[in-house]
Amino acid sequence: MKLSIALLTLTLAASAQTKSPILLELFTSEGCSSCPPADKLVENLEKQQPYNGADLIILGEHVDYWDGSWKDRFSSRAFTNRQWEYARYFGLKGVYTPQLVVDGQSEFVGSSGSDAKAAINKAIQNHKHPLTLIAKANGNKLHASVNINGLGSKGATLYLALADEQATSQVTRGENAGRTLKHVAVVRSLTAVGNLTDSLTKELDLNLPANHTGLRVIAFVQDRTTGRILAISQEKL
Amino acid sequence: MRRLALFLFTTTLGAYAPNLNPVQWTLIGTPTKLILHASVAQHYKLYSLTKPKGGPIPLEIKVRETDWVPTIKPTQPGPAPTLAGEIDFQIPLKLAKPLPKEGLTLHIGLRYQSCSDQICLPPTKRELEVTLNSASR
Secondary structure, three states: OHHHHHHHHHHHHHHHHHOEEEEEEEEEOOOOOOOHHHHHHHHHHHHHOOOOOEEEEEEEEEOOOOOOOOOOOOOOHHHHHHHHHHHHHHOOOOOOEOEEEEOOOEEEEOOEHHHHHHHHHHHHOOOOOOOEEEEEEEOOEEEEEEEEOOOOOOOEEEEEEEEEEEEEEEOOOOOOOOOEEEEEEEEEEEEEEEEEOOOEEEEEEEEOOOOOOOEEEEEEEEEOOOOOEEEEEEEEO | OHHHHHHHHOOEOOOOOOOOOOEEEEEEEEOOEEEEEEEEOOOEEEEOOOOOOOOOOOOEEEEOOOOOOOOOOOEOOOOOOEEOOEEEEEEEOOOOOOOOOOOEEEEEEEEEOEEEOOOEOOOEEEEEEEEEOHHHO
């Protein structure tokens, strides 16, 4: 009996080690009528984690170009700018919502489960570099320690994101008026921490966002030429 | 495997390539009237001149040469808040001064939003121009 438990533990540990962390960035808005199905898709992906070889890490980035009669409280010009950066990486002539970007390498309509499957299966094949992230909250402050060694990149940027576990909004105006919208992993801040080619160690002290509802910290390294995500780690506080 | 199958079954099927430029515009004009034509791609809708309460940004049509055309009152076919297919917007003109012999070029500024049943595009600006002369009367 003890032997079978030990074997099971070893099997689970091996399975956890072989999972590849994959970053899914959803560009969305509470003012966009096509977006709620995409929010639902990423919520299901995160909850179900349906791919054996993948640990799906979500970032919900709310763009600001739909802020008309309804102001999305999570929206930021920084996320719109980041989406335009992706448009340049992908050679697109514009941006749209909902858009899902997987590991900085695939983009598609954010509500498309079949496109998500293809992109995640492709991303699983790509090796990710190990990245160590330790994050601790103390009052309204966060201390994070990030370390990466031997990356061997021509030029990459380390980002640190703080995201709400989940959020719910009662929308009273715009095309989603009357709907209750639920989001997961809503990004409250995204900071370019530093550039690297090979190794980087950073100790960071950040203010926690006001009115957060359970936080997660995500550190990731992105190739500046291709947009590809090279390393990623997530800590839930 | 069952979880994956169920998950895929409950999500949208089929790849969909977004059209990021779904509205094509053309403009023709006489000294008394402009006709602005919108050709909206299949499965897309254009938010019209009618602003739904609390809704998105409606179509805006502006003539830049306000010294020649101080105001305009464009009309659309019907009061619908969204339009699809081929649409003509009628823009009656009342020039403030007589048309010059060499003609007059008007610049028309558009701002609009469009969505399909799966995606929405941000507000888009377009600039069109049309030259009016007495022969086009």
